[in-house]
Amino acid sequence: MPKIAAATLAEHQAAQRRALVAAAMETLLADGAAAITPAAVGRRAGLARSSVYQYFPSTAALVAAVIEEAFPPWDTALAAALDGVEAPAARIDAYVEATLRLTAEGRHRAAGALLNADLPPEVRRRLAELHRATTEPLSRAVRELGVPDPDLTARLLGGLLSAAMAAIEGGADAEVTVRRVKAMLAGELGG
Template structure:
């Protein structure tokens, strides 16, 4: 029990966000919908509307809750290295790590929603923002069009977990993705 109505409301919203995370990581659900999230947070489906006006709003707020921390992980993985190529490799390893699964599920959930202009713009914004850390290392390596290259690398790497689950071996997928990065990123 929260001491104020405002704090109670904030606690319920957080419980719904936590339930949405659990739903995304559950192989039998893997989406953010009120039917799955409400009961996990101790609410009836209709009560979720008191906290989020739509499933899209919940999905967007979940992205705002998860993705900044994910980007910090990517940057931290890069900061362990000095050379641009090693920074890119550190970034790539962080993306294909099992620890990144929630962030990838959050992105995939947004991509699979109704493509309203708001959702489409946010998906684009997230991909650009999450790829931004490797733009400078790519520039240092004299890569052509480093901004586009960064987005393409991020997209390829972030899809590795989904493809790995559906098509290739769980260990071979990330290993092969890292080998592809090694092949295309120029040696300093």
């Protein structure tokens, strides 16, 4: 009988699962999504590959667990930044600033690596669903602002944010990037 490292078997299993997801996240950040395999993740977590299958029946299930872990901290930080901000233009401003600051903190790396990965269709669908939920506060604020063609405007704004995030991840100064994006938006959205 294997030893358990917790008061109960359920607690031990929960801890093992968390360790595997953490190891998969580390693998993603170090080597990319393609490197997430039961063998690699098990090795990083100190478990045999066969033990990984007790918690995740496939590589896709392991990647899906990483996706589910990657988005909630980001969404929580965005919600905090938007809390109490009523005016649509001010919400856009707060969303942009929070997004770019979170990116500067390195908190977009996991999601960014996943967005660019070759993933199974069901995993890609879930990733798209979580990404849409993350961007919905921005889209809603743009719609409430009353600009012409708000869906197109929100998509274009998303493109600007993606470019700004890539610039920050590539070494651009976060403060300068935040100011530049806000200036561009003020001119276009009248904010």
